[in-house]
Amino acid sequence: MTIISKLSRREFLKAGVGFTLAVQLPMSMAASTLKAGGPGQVGAQVEAGSFAPNAFVTIGEDNTVTVICKHLEMGQGVFTGLATLVAEELDADWAQVHAQGAPAAKAYNNLFWGVQGTGGSTAIANSFEQMRKAGATARAMLVEAAAQRWKVPAHKIQVTKGLVHTADGHHKATFGELAQAASALPVPENVALKQTHEFKLIGKTAPRKDSAAKTTGKAMFTQDFKLPGMLTAVVAHSPKFGGKVAKVDDAKARAIPGVQQVVIIPTGVAVLAHNFWTAKKGRDALVIDWDFSQAYSGSSDQIQKDYTALLDKPGTVARKEGDAMAALADSKNVIQADFHFPFLAHAAMEPMNCAMQMTPEGVQVWNGEQMQTADQAAVAGVLGLKPEQVNLNMLYAGGSFGRRANPHADYLVEAAHVLKASGGKNPIKLVWAREDDMTGGFYRPAYAHRIQATLDEHGMPKAWMNRIVGESIMKGSPFEMMIKDGVDPTSVEGSATLPYAIPNMLVDLHTTNDTVRVPVQWWRSVGSTHTAFATEVVMNELAEKAGKDPVEYRMALLKKHPRHAGVLKLAAEKAGWHKPLAPGKNGEKRGRGVAVHESFNTFVAQVVEVTVQKDGAYKVDRVVCAVDCGVVVNPDVVKAQMEGGIGFALAGALYGEITLKDGEVQQTNFHNYPVLRINQMPKIEVHMVQSAEKPTGVGELGVPPLAPALAHALKNAAGVTIRSLPIQDTIQV
Secondary structure: OOOOOOOOHHHOOOEOOOOOOOOOOOHHHOOOOOOOOOOOOOOOOEOOOOEEEEOOEEEOOOOOEEEEEOOOOOOOOHHHHHHHHHHHHHOOOHHHEEEEEOOOOHHHOOOOOOOOOOOOOOHHHHHHHHHHHHHHHHHHHHHHHHHHHHOOOHHHEEEEOOEEEEOOOOOEEEHHHHHHHHHOOOOOOOOOOOOHHHOOOOOOOOOOOOHHHHHHOOOOEHHHOOOOOOEEEEEEEOOOOOOEEEEEEOHHHHOOOOEEEEEEEOOEEEEEEOOHHHHHHHHHHOEEEEEOOOOOOOOHHHHHHHHHHHOOOOOEEEEEEOOHHHHHHHOOOOEEEEEEEOEEOOOOOOOOEEEEEEEOOEEEEEEOOOOHHHHHHHHHHHHOOOHHHEEEEEOEOOOOOOOOOOOOOHHHHHHHHHHHHOOOOOOEEEEOOHHHHHHOOOEEOOEEEEEEEEEOOOOOEEEEEEEEEEOOOOOOOOOHHHOEOOEOHHHHOOOOOOOOOOOEEEEEEEEOOOOOOOOEOOOOOOOHHHHHHHHHHHHHHHHHHHOOOHHHHHHHHOOOOHHHHHHHHHHHHHHOOOOOOOOOOOOOEEEEEEEEEEEOOEEEEEEEEEEEOOOOEEEEEEEEEEEEOOOOOOHHHHHHHHHHHHHHHHHHHHOOOEOEEOOEEOOOOOOOOOOOOHHHOOEEEEEEOOOOOOOOOOOOOOOOOHHHHHHHHHHHHHOOOOOEOOOOOEOOO
């Protein structure tokens, strides 16, 4: 492990006094690469007398420890997790620790990606050693400052909950009292990190650092952000993807009191006013003739028909072991299952928004910033600036589920165009209403699957073919280099990485970007949102056909994958899998279902219990979830993310569906794209595998197993076979 100690502070901090150092791990230590899948102000303004030993920690004379967090807090608890890593090695008191969003700078790059950004459930995984190293470095310098002041050997000095002291208690000082002296010391090249058994904060539940501000309303989201003279921009977008403005009559819009400007931009027509409502009224008063000559005018029904036809044709090979097609051809008993998955909207509680202001140095940007490096470059390109002239201020984000990490920086680019077209004299805030967000594109792609499988004489899978049809998220984006041999890994992850021991396996792919031009991007857990459903539903059907228990069936196929088997066993035990369910009342039927899946190096198994009424209405009663995410940094955050992922997945399984008719999106708000209500939330139990493995993510991983386990439970309760989503909350019985 090395520390890079000769970077200019201007690369990552604007510092007043104190010594600044970017602590980074070499790329060789990155565990993996990206798989296909009060922080109101940013930057650490280091005040006189403060101690800033590295890019991630600042200690003030008032004894406040500020942890600079390079990853966006969008509800997943990352500010708490990153602060925990620093506080653990610093031996800080949790109450004195505060979290703050980082600026855009190379020192804050995601170590797995080589650029700055949050996603793929990588935040804690890529930061685990880096942030601990930052805390340990600060601690070592505080101890050395105390040793020099007290003339006591450093090894005789202890740090306990933010207090530096000698063992006999004769000498003691707070971090703040030592801050100025510590800032004058050289930064150590190497510091020791704690062993697992020495952890005092990691693995323990500590209050979240963002909860109080969000509860009291002090938290700063983009929607809360205001600047003097700021204008709000609302944009009229084409009702069809790819449509352009042919002609606009803005007379009625300009006549509305308070409307300041109307400007044409590449994505539509923007109306600017001093508040949102006036801008929206102006936008709605526009009379626009759209040019649809290059627009997409397809329908969901036609997409499904076209995808079904492609299921009959071989695709580009993503995985091949043995000869699955020959084995299937030789079998007289082939199981075939076709699946269809719709487009899905992200539907975050805070729709897309962004504030911008021109300055003599460049431009200031305020938003829930998730992909700094790409967004910097995209905004700079619109405004004719260098990327370093785009100063990104990270605010809280009211959810994302992947949407704010847009590969094309779409809504930031739109805001930059509005700022440029309006003349740049006033700061602007672009606001998308819910309807703009729902119909604005960049959905989870629609997919179709076909799985064919056959069993050997022992009832175990002998051959498996999985064909997938859908749009590529990566194609045409800055991430296109991730496509290898014609296969977008985000389209096939979970299928191409299927862990079950099957001697003959084929996974192939048809990518449809040339015929379907609906803007798509990653959605919470990316490819696993559809691959887990198809593969786990079929695995349950194979177990049933073989006359075997589906848990034991999987265990036999997972002998080389102990972490999959570990969560499956734990979930089954905690759910009482081998004990009968209590019978239903008044003719109700009850059932259990199971699924297990790995995504982003985290392993999750779930058991779902349902009750089905005579009329086909059903209720999800209970979900038992087991997760192996390596070292658990904060159990309460892990539990919350599993619960949130299950609720998110259940909404998608029941209702999630974006449909198109003549190229226009039919869903506009939560009345026809419902989210889960609190009374629909099942009882959830979360159990964590105790592990010494390096931590992996938890933000997305509760999603994939829910829908297949639910489908299995409904099959066991009511005998229905479900192979497409959404299921709806009433089934045919």
